Amino acid sequence: MTEFADRVHRVKPSFTLEMTSRAAELRAQGVDVINFSAGQPDFNTPENIRQAAKTAMDNGDTKYTAGSGTIELRQAVCEKLKRENQLDVSPDQVLISNGEKQSLYLACQTLFQSGDEVLIFKPYWVSFPEFVTLADATPVLVDTDPKQNFEPDFEDLKSKINDRVKGIIINSPSNPTGSVWANEVIVDLLGMAKENGWIVISDECYERLVFDGEFTSAQKLSDDHQIGANIITCMSMSKTYAMTGWRIGYAFGEKSILKAMSKIQGQATSCANSIGQAASVEALLGDQSAVEMMREKFKERRDLMVSLLNGLPGVSCDTPGGAFYAFPDFSTYIGQTFCGEVIKDSFDLSDVILSEAKVVTVPGDGFGAPGHIRFSYPLGEDVIREGIHRVKKVLENFDNN
Ligand SMILES: Cc1ncc(COP(=O)(O)O)c(C=O)c1O
Numbered sequence: 001m002t003e004f005a006d007r008v009h010r011v012k013p014s015f016t017l018e019m020t021s022r023a024a025e026l027r028a029q030g031v032d033v034i035n036f037s038a039g040q041p042d043f044n045t046p047e048n049i050r051q052a053a054k055t056a057m058d059n060g061d062t063k064y065t066a067g068s069g070t071i072e073l074r075q076a077v078c079e080k081l082k083r084e085n086q087l088d089v090s091p092d093q094v095l096i097s098n099g100e101k102q103s104l105y106l107a108c109q110t111l112f113q114s115g116d117e118v119l120i121f122k123p124y125w126v127s128f129p130e131f132v133t134l135a136d137a138t139p140v141l142v143d144t145d146p147k148q149n150f151e152p153d154f155e156d157l158k159s160k161i162n163d164r165v166k167g168i169i170i171n172s173p174s175n176p177t178g179s180v181w182a183n184e185v186i187v188d189l190l191g192m193a194k195e196n197g198w199i200v201i202s203d204e205c206y207e208r209l210v211f212d213g214e215f216t217s218a219q220k221l222s223d224d225h226q227i228g229a230n231i232i233t234c235m236s237m238s239k240t241y242a243m244t245g246w247r248i249g250y251a252f253g254e255k256s257i258l259k260a261m262s263k264i265q266g267q268a269t270s271c272a273n274s275i276g277q278a279a280s281v282e283a284l285l286g287d288q289s290a291v292e293m294m295r296e297k298f299k300e301r302r303d304l305m306v307s308l309l310n311g312l313p314g315v316s317c318d319t320p321g322g323a324f325y326a327f328p329d330f331s332t333y334i335g336q337t338f339c340g341e342v343i344k345d346s347f348d349l350s351d352v353i354l355s356e357a358k359v360v361t362v363p364g365d366g367f368g369a370p371g372h373i374r375f376s377y378p379l380g381e382d383v384i385r386e387g388i389h390r391v392k393k394v395l396e397n398f399d400n401n
Helices: 006-010 015-028 047-058 071-085 100-111 127-134 154-159 183-196 218-224 255-268 274-285 289-310 346-357 381-396
Strands: 094-097 117-121 138-142 165-170 199-203 230-236 249-252 373-376
Touching: 006 127, 047 274, 071 094, 071 249, 071 274, 094 100, 094 255, 100 127, 100 199, 100 230, 100 249, 100 255, 117 127, 127 138, 165 183, 183 199, 183 218, 183 230, 199 218, 218 230, 249 255, 289 381, 346 373, 346 381
Parallel strands: 117 138, 117 165, 165 199, 199 230
Antiparallel strands: 094 249, 230 249
16 A cells, blocks of 8 residues: 555544535435535625636636736735725735635745644634644644633643744634634734744634624734734635635735745645636725625624524523634533433534434534534524524433433
């Protein structure tokens, strides 16, 4: 048998994508599945953006572009950052990549290596520890407080400080919790990063999906508070414009770092796809009304989802401030039995919910959060109601109920 490189064994598969595949498989078998595992809007990409892609193809924008992205798109990103985030960024500080995921991966490849430690808050998005591992560095998990909006536990953070720490990854609004950290918390983190010489990778892909209050980019907080933190910010077309399949994201920050990231991207994938880049110019500069329409819809669905989850026996769910995930606490069910089988952890619980109710969820243990389950809600309201009704029936059939 062919022997694989060590990194293949070290890296874990993306189990959120696995859950999505399981849902698709069941559906293909004709099973009536409700899928609460999706990490993407259910809307199609807005019409003006689709139209821009068609025009780009007809105009022959079908060739390789500059490795760091077309100048038109990098300029559009700068305009967007000025308009929405009050940030002054120049095109040579911007890298366009194949989805924000690639920007995050490249940032880790560029900045970290063997011997480095990178701080990641748990619950974490599944790819963060893997990006760090793929860069031969070590992810160090830091606790958050579920009772305080999953904000960092600063005591735990301080206990993890040592000379090997090179960077810190933050993600607000968060996948999987949907929580939006208070600006003061981010300011404190940036201050610590500056003091200790850590580079900050700020994943802001859900920046336009904030339901209560205003979003402020970490870079803006650093500027306003004159912190001078070294931040690589990563943003995405995927969630804001319902463009997950187009695979366009971007990063910005210190010029030399972006140049180094671009160098690796050039050898890995050359550039992001030309048609997606042309469509993204329209997305960033054209009519923004679809963004607000989708945000409002997600807010209504969030409120429905949270109220239904809180109606489940023994389950509690705080209201998340952003993204499209609810992250309820099901820990009262861990250790209980269902049909004589002990439910050891949230993997078992998600499995029972899938096999009994044909409802796909994502177990919190996979995000470093035992006892929790992630419910994505980019679904119609009737589907959300039916899905939670099915989960309720499963919970009522636990052995000691
Ligand atoms: C926290 C987080 N960051 C980044 C991404 C990747 O986004 P993109 O589609 O731009 O690669 C996702 C996608 O689910 C995400 O949840």
